[in-house]
Amino acid sequence: MKNVVIGFLGSAKDSMGRGKKRWQLWRPSVACVMQPELPVDRFVLLHEQRDSRLANNVGTDISEVSANTEVQLHQVSLPDPWDFAQVYAVLLDFAEHYPFNPEEERYFLHITTGTHVTQICWFLLCEANYIPAALMQTAPDREGRNPAGTCQLIDLDLSKYDALSSRFRRQHLEGADFLKSGIDTCNGQFNAMIQQIERVAIRSSAPILITGPTGAGKSQLAKRIFQLKQRRGSVRGDFVAINCATLRGDSAMSALFGHQRGAFTGAQQARKGLLTRADKGLLFLDEIGELGLDEQAMLLHAIEEKSFYPVGADHPVQSDFQLIAGTNRDLQLEVEAGRFREDLLARINLWSYELPGLRHRREDIAPNLDYELQQATQLLGYKVGFNRTAREHYLQFAQHGDALWLGNFRDLNASVQRMATLAEGGRINEDIVAEEKQRLQRGWRRQPAEDLPALDEVLDAEQLASIDLFDEYQLRKVIAVCRDSASQSEAGRRLFNRSRERKSSSNDAHRLRQYLARFGLVFDDLKK
Structure with missing residues (x-):
């Protein structure tokens, strides 16, 4: 692959020295092609009209130092190189019109030259993937004797830093912030609830019941509670999760409690159940209201006695697990209807928390949107974001009372994933937002007729x-x-x-x- 350097002419540093003396001094643009470990096939040198003569001289010197380097001079107009909006607009125009070809060329963005504003704008464009390049920084050596100086490459490929950044986040997110995945939520009631859950998670091993609509984040919160307890040393086992709606008939007993070989037709091997796997750890039973009454009775015994009988077994199995249960049903109504055991509800209801849906936390849509963009960035491997107008339009729609968010945070996650995938260069614009708004509205209209109160x-x-x-x-x-x-x-x-x-x-x-x-x-x- 060819190596291509893009940089701004340094009107002061690149002009140092006259005649033969200039070869003894460090000049940043010329130094770029003097790095033995980085042969440069093409140098795109941006400059202003008033510096055209210097640009030509520097281009000639680059060709003399590195005969295989093609120099392309690119003139730009910057009446005020310290005006942020002006500089960014000029460099963005360059980035959008330059024929990048990452399949065949590697790009290096030289950020040593130019004003501080120019350097910041280069960084922003590179981070937003408008310029698919690694950052290149040159500097004179300490003795000042080597005109090539030193060179450092800074690769903004986020996928290479996932492990490091994940470790950093884990170390710096504590307590309630950790349970919220570091999302700076604004809803007062939600924040107060999370703070109490943090205290309960650290101090208690009693069952926790998490209620709320589908997609409100029950599974995510349960996993975070486990991770917090694990960090504090209060659990040593695994996090075992199951959606009880997937358990049906005879297989439900076997999945939860395990079975002995020959316990029923097809049981050719003994099987450990989920409760056994959760020993010394945490068991999350999502949609616990879907369990049958027989399974509920055995689960109650397992919670209270820390033991249970696998299907077909003559001897009990010990398992010391903590239970977190999730449901989108009103379990008290299920008790009244005879579909849920009252004694089991009393046992798992010591700590009960209701997660509100997204439309009841509209002030938290903006920080959760930022979180979803971070997740999309990690998934895609490059920076994803809105332009300012597109973000305003999306939030105005998302926070409006007409936005139903029937799938809650699942709807928001899917929405951001779609927009990020369609965004050229990772930048979500107004057209993508307009299309996504229509897609969400169509989906909400297709939902079954709502159950209105009598x-x-x-x-x-x-x-x-x-x-x-x-x-x-x-x-x-x-x-x-x-x-x-x-x-x-x-x-x-x-x-x-x-x-x-x-x-x-x-x-x-x-x-x-x-x-x-x-x-x-x-x-x-x-x-x-």
Whole structure:
């Protein structure tokens, strides 16, 4: 592969020395082609018009030092080389129009020359993958006798630093920050809950119940709790996780508790169950409400006695594990319906935490978006980000009351992965955001019809007998939105999101209050 150096002419340092004396001095651009371990096939030298003569002289000297180096002079216009916006725009224009060919050429961006503003802009463009290059830094040697000086390469290929950066993050994230994956969340209730979970995780080995809608992050939090306990030395075993919705029939008992050889048809070998594998560690049972009643009974015994009988076994197996259970169901309602054991719920409900969905944490969308961009960067191996306008458009959409986020953080993760994949040079623009907004909205519209609340929960028999069918359906939807909103103002914004633009007053909360008053209802009562 050919080696290509791109750099800015150093109007002061590159002009040092006259006549033969110049060969005894360190000149940064010329020094680039004097590195024996880095033969340069092409040098792209940017310069301003006023420095054209110097650029030609330096180009001639580069050719004299390295006859195999092709010098390409590239003139740019920088009326104010200390104006950040101006310099960045000029260098971005260069980067977008230069015919990079990474399949056949290696690129090195020389950042020693130019103003500090130029050097910073070079770095930003390289980090954002507009310029697929390693950074190159030259310097004079300490004695000042060698005109070649020294050369250092800085490769911004993030994949090479994954292990180092992961270690750094693990060492510096502590407690609640660790449980939040280092995401600087803003929601006060969520932050307070995580802080308490941190204290419980460190001090207690009792079961923990994590509830919340699908995609709210129950599995991620359970894994983080395990890692925190592991770092503090309170668990020595493994993290064992299973979605109970995948366990059906006779195989459920075998998967959880194991079986002896010959215990049933097809049991040709003995099998250790998940509870055995979790000994001295942590067992995460996601969607625990999907377990059958028989499995629930055995699980309760295993939690209390630290022992259980594998299928077909005559002797118990010991296993000392901590349990974290997850569910998107209301287990108290499941108990009332006879589908969940009351004694098991009482045992796993000592510490219970409800994770709110993404639409109830709209102030946390921005930091979680940044986190997802970091994940995409690690996955793709190059920097991924928005331009400023595109980020503003995406956040305005994501934080609006119309954004349903039915899949919660899974929706956000998938959204960022799609945009990052489509982004040329890792830069997400307005067109990509517009397409992604439409894709999300189409997906949300295809979701099954929502289960609206019954009116007999809030209206008396006389009201129910007199309400029109039209008002009935409308009121049920309004109640559902109210219960799903953090405040009356938020509910009003969601309900009047279109007509607001045609009203002289935008007091949505007042309009909602008036509507509910027609039926003798109050927002706070609906929330209860």
